[in-house]
Amino acid sequence: MNNKSYLGGIIEAVKSLSIGMKTSLKVFFEKHETEQYPENRSTLHFSDRNRFCLEMPHNDKNEHKCIACGLCQMACPNDSITVTSEMVTTEDGKKKRQLVKYEYNIGQCMFCNLCVQACPHGAIRFNQEFENAVFDKNKLLMQLNQPGSKVEEKPKPAPAAKPAAPAAAAPKAEAPATTETTKKEE
Amino acid sequence: MFDFSIVTKWFHSLLCGVMPEWTAIGIECLIVLLFIIVLYAILAIVLIYMERKVCAFFQCRIGPNRVGKWGLLQVFADVLKMLTKEIIKMRQSDRLLHDMAPYFVLAASFLTFACIPWNKGLEILDFNVGAFFFIAVSGIGVVGILLAGWASHSKYPIIGAMRSGAQLISYELSIGMTMLTVIMLCGTMQLSEIVQQQADYGWNIVRGHVPAVLAFIIYLIAGNAECNRGPFDLPEAESELTAGYHTEYSGMGFGFFYLAEYLNLFICSAMAATIFLGGWAPLMIPGLDGFNAVMAYIPGFVWFFAKAFFVVFLLMWIRWTFPRLRIDQLLSLEWKYLLPISMFNIILMALVVCLGLTL
Numbered sequence: 061m062n063n064k065s066y067l068g069g070i071i072e073a074v075k076s077l078s079i080g081m082k083t084s085l086k087v088f089f090e091k092h093e094t095e096q097y098p099e100n101r102s103t104l105h106f107s108d109r110n111r112f113c114l115e116m117p118h119n120d121k122n123e124h125k126c127i128a129c130g131l132c133q134m135a136c137p138n139d140s141i142t143v144t145s146e147m148v149t150t151e152d153g154k155k156k157r158q159l160v161k162y163e164y165n166i167g168q169c170m171f172c173n174l175c176v177q178a179c180p181h182g183a184i185r186f187n188q189e190f191e192n193a194v195f196d197k198n199k200l201l202m203q204l205n206q207p208g209s210k211v212e213e214k215p216k217p218a219p220a221a222k223p224a225a226p227a228a229a230a231p232k233a234e235a236p237a238t239t240e241t242t243k244k245e246e
Numbered sequence: 247m248f249d250f251s252i253v254t255k256w257f258h259s260l261l262c263g264v265m266p267e268w269t270a271i272g273i274e275c276l277i278v279l280l281f282i283i284v285l286y287a288i289l290a291i292v293l294i295y296m297e298r299k300v301c302a303f304f305q306c307r308i309g310p311n312r313v314g315k316w317g318l319l320q321v322f323a324d325v326l327k328m329l330t331k332e333i334i335k336m337r338q339s340d341r342l343l344h345d346m347a348p349y350f351v352l353a354a355s356f357l358t359f360a361c362i363p364w365n366k367g368l369e370i371l372d373f374n375v376g377a378f379f380f381i382a383v384s385g386i387g388v389v390g391i392l393l394a395g396w397a398s399h400s401k402y403p404i405i406g407a408m409r410s411g412a413q414l415i416s417y418e419l420s421i422g423m424t425m426l427t428v429i430m431l432c433g434t435m436q437l438s439e440i441v442q443q444q445a446d447y448g449w450n451i452v453r454g455h456v457p458a459v460l461a462f463i464i465y466l467i468a469g470n471a472e473c474n475r476g477p478f479d480l481p482e483a484e485s486e487l488t489a490g491y492h493t494e495y496s497g498m499g500f501g502f503f504y505l506a507e508y509l510n511l512f513i514c515s516a517m518a519a520t521i522f523l524g525g526w527a528p529l530m531i532p533g534l535d536g537f538n539a540v541m542a543y544i545p546g547f548v549w550f551f552a553k554a555f556f557v558v559f560l561l562m563w564i565r566w567t568f569p570r571l572r573i574d575q576l577l578s579l580e581w582k583y584l585l586p587i588s589m590f591n592i593i594l595m596a597l598v599v600c601l602g603l604t605l
Contacts, residue, residue, distance in 0.1 A: 070583065077568065084304050084567040094308045 111171040111186035114141075114164050116204040123212040124205055125183035128159040135178035140168035159205055166192055167200035248545060251367030278370055282360060286509060291321045293508040296555075297562060304566040331497040336399065339494065343397035348495070348502035350390025355506040355513065357383035362516045363438045365526050365546040366445075376437040377425050380517065381418070384472070387510070388414040391481065391491050394503070398494035406490025409573055410481030413471055416580040417478075420468035423588035424461040427595045428521045431458065431604065441525035448532075449524035453604050457595040462522045464588050466560065469514035471576070474507060476565035480573055515557035519550065523557070526550040 064072065095104065106112075118124050128145035144161040176185055184204070194200060261270035295310075295318070302309030310317030335341070360370040361380045371379065388411055395407020431454045432440045444450055451458045471478035482490030492503040519525060526546030530538045571579065598604060 080567050081563060084563065087306055088300075088303050088563075090306060092303075092308050093306045096308075 106188050106190070108188075110188060110190070111173055112190040113166060113187055113192055114169065114175065114184055114204065115187045115189075116162060116184050118206055118209055119212065122206060122209045124159075124209055125181040125212050126159050126162060126205065127181060127183075127211060128157050128162075129180065131178045131180065132175035132184060135174045137172065137174065138168045138170055140165045141175055159211065162204040163201060164204050165201045167197065248365075249367045250365045250546075254367065282356065282370065286356065286359060286505075289512050290505050290508050293512055293558065294321050294324075294504075296558070297508065300559065300562045301566050304563070325501070328497055328501045333499065334494070334496045336494055338399045340397040340399065343393050344494075345499070347390045347394035347397060348499050348506075350393060351387050351506040352390075352502050354383055354386035354390065355509045357386070358513045358517075359509060361437060362513065363441050363520060363525055364550055366442075368547070369438050372436065372438045375435045377429055377435045377440075377521075380437070381422055381425065384421075384513075385414075385418060387506070394495070395491040398491075400494050402487040402489075402493045403491045406481045406487045406493070410474060410491055412573070413474070413478060413480065413576060416577060417468040417471040417584075420464055420580060420584045420588050421472060423585065423592060424465040424468065425521060427457060427461040427588070427592055428454070430592065430595050430599055437520060437525075440521055441527060444524040445527035448530070448605065449522070449527065451522045454595065454598065455605055457591050457598055458522065460591045461588065461595070462518065464584050464591070465518055465522070466557070466564070468580075468584060469518060470561055470564060471580075473510045473514050473561075475511060476561065477568040477571050478576060479565075479570060480576060511558060511561060512554065515561060516550070516554040518557045519553035523553045524549075525553070 097104070116124050116126060126143075128143055130143045130145070133141045133143045142161075142163040142165075143159065144163070145157050146160050147155055148158045150156050171186065173186065192200075258270060258274065261273060265273075298317075298320070299309040310320035313319040313323050336344075357371075358380055361372075361376055361383075363369040363372065373379070391410045391414070392407045395403040395405075395410070398404070428440065428450055429435055431450055432443050434440060434443070440450075444453070447453055451462055454461070470476045474481050480490075481487075482492070487493065489500075492500050495503065526549050528538075528541040528544060528546070528549050530541065
């Protein structure tokens with residue numbers, strides 16, 4: 061600053077200040093970035109990485125992928141997941157654990173995604189539904205498995221291919237789900 | 247141009263016909279008072295709304311748009327909110343001074359507001375040292391700000407008030423110098439006469455060319471600082487002092503400071519429009535008689551408000567573009583740059599006037 065002459069300093073200041081004013085005037089006439097929330101529900105778009113509410117996707121035969129192993133419940137740091145299961149005997153005489161109730165308390169959830177990462181079958185995921193405010197605290201407790209649903213029968217062969225399957229299946233399942241939620245918003 | 251003094255004279259003679267002159271003057275004073283207060287309130291509403299919208303547009307936002315159509319009722323909602331707030335009484339504050347301070351600021355604002363010539367023949371305070379009076383009464387505001395800081399008995403207000411004192415006293419010099427430049431050009435201190443001359447011979451900013459443009463820019467910078475706005479908002483620097491000198495005020499005490507701040511912005515702009523941009527004088531381009539005739543049909547107060555709000559926009563543009571100055575930068579800008587330049591500018595203007603180089 062000191063190595064500049066007095067007039068040189070003034071000229072430089074005027075130059076840089078006018079650049080600033082030009083920039084802000086350009087912004088003045090630009091399109092506004094504001095999202096007008098309740099009105100723009102139909103066009104509102106969130107990034108797919110947003111984590112708003114846990115859900116258990118069901119296919120069109122009312123089947124989910126949860127095998128009631130309880131890993132998500134153990135992974136949850138906040139105790140917001142409660143898996144209730146029962147032991148049943150299948151036709152071929154094997155004992156098998158079956159999901160009865162998958163309870164999720166969004167009021168306790170901190171959306172850390174640990175449950176989704178813990179799930180070996182990709183049975184749960186976070187969706188894009190963000191309007192989670194309710195007037196009654198009890199409504200925060202949700203049951204994620206639909207009534208009458210059962211576990212999806214998986215094709216028997218090749219157990220070696222299993223670990224890769226949930227990771228590959230997850231992004232595929234994501235895409236139709238987002239459209240589903242936006243439809244619900246409308 | 248329509249001379250409004252015809253209306254006021256007619257009204258005066260009408261009142262004098264039915265009552266003694268002193269009652270007539272008393273009634274006229276009341277009407278003028280009512281006029282000032284109503285105009286003050288309306289302008290405050292318009293300015294606060296405008297500031298919010300302009301600020302939002304400069305930040306790529308929309309601004310208030312929920313209360314009423316386009317958020318037009320937002321200001322009323324805020325005033326209602328402020329009126330219903332509790333007035334906090336601090337234990338160790340000087341109650342009398344603390345309660346008085348907003349009224350000092352408001353009084354200074356009202357007195358300067360009354361100096362503005364709105365239209366031809368429509369001036370409230372108009373006498374031969376009008377510009378001098380304007381500068382003098384605008385100085386009362388700093389008393390109110392210092393009182394507010396002192397009486398609050400709290401550290402942020404006192405720091406804000408001290409900064410404000412340093413700032414206002416410094417920048418008043420530049421305001422005085424630039425107004426002196428214009429007074430030299432016009433040869434009168436009477437504001438109505440200054441405007442009348444501009445209506446006759448062209449706007450001062452054109453008539454005085456280089457020194458007038460320089461003076462206009464310096465006036466804008468100093469005026470912005472006088473209003474505690476824009477890059478010069480150190481007295482209430484939110485990030486450092488919460489709200490500066492009015493930190494401890496609540497309810498309408500704060501409301502009055504807020505009101506005075508916006509009206510000072512308008513008064514500063516209106517004075518810039520009056521002494522540089524021709525006040526109520528319409529835009530006249532020599533040679534284009536048809537154009538001039540059309541322009542002369544637009545009433546004077548419309549011209550006045552258009553010019554004043556143009557300057558208001560300029561000041562808002564400056565405010566929402568530049569970052570806040572540090573206190574040493576603020577003082578060096580005034581004492582090392584603006585004041586020497588405006589002194590030099592006075593000499594330049596004197597030469598221009600003496601040598602007859604005005605346009």
